[in-house]
Amino acid sequence: MEAKKVGCIGGTVALMGALGALLTGIANFGGLFKGSAADPPANSSAVATAASPAQPPAASTTPAAPATVYFQGHLDFGHFNFDLNPPKRTGDTYVWGGGGVFESYHDAAKLAVWTSGGTPDRAGCASTVDEQGKAYISGTEKGNHVCGRTAEGRVFRIDVTGVAETFDGGATGDVTVWNK
Known part of the structure; x- marks a missing residue:
């Protein structure tokens, strides 16, 4: 009867050893996802390094390049195509x-008045036109910023420097047109 107890104890030890190996393998496998090549599992760095999937390149943190200016200058308003x-x-x-009016003829542009403080940049003007753009x-008045987007997709800003008293009088403005 004693022989059976020894065999049972030996089988229990073998089973415990197998269970321990299985748990170690699971821990190492889990380390592949939690750690990195710089921080492999403590008991098996060779496994983590050899079996780790290739890491994707790190995302670029370089900011987008600022929009370049297509045209900038002062205009006495008449009829302008900003493309x-x-x-x-x-x-x-x-x-x-x-006369306090800006109008786009034949889909030359969508227009909107900037209502927030400060002077809008390209992104601010583009957003304003997307939300409020219309042809008329x-x-x-003097000091307003009129934003627009041309038929070809160029965003522009008119810094109104003067408005005639009558409807038939022209406006003046400093204009910035950005590249697409």
């Missing part, structure tokens, strides 16, 4: 400003 450099009239497709805006 041209310098802006000028092209047939019936143009933006006109006068009124009530503009």
Whole structure:
């Protein structure tokens, strides 16, 4: 009967050893996901290094390049197509400003007045036009910023420097047009 007890104890020890090896393997396998090549599992660095999947390259933290300026200058408003450099009239497709009004003819641009403080950058103007853009805006006055997007996708800003008293008088403004 004693022989059976020894065999049972030996089997228990063998089973415990196998269970221990299995748990060690699971711990090492889990370490592949929790650790890194710089921090492998303590009991088997060779396993973690050899079996680790290739790591994807780190995401770039370089900020996006600022938008480049396509045109910048002062304009006495008449009829301007901001897809041209310098802006000028092209047939019936143009933006006109006068008497507190800015209007886009034949889909030359979508327009919106900047209502937040400060001077909008390209992203601010693009967002404003996306939310409020239309072909006709009124009530503009000296000091306003008019944002727009041309038919070809260029974002622009008109810093209104003057508005004529009458509807037939022109507006003046410092204009910045950014590349697409």
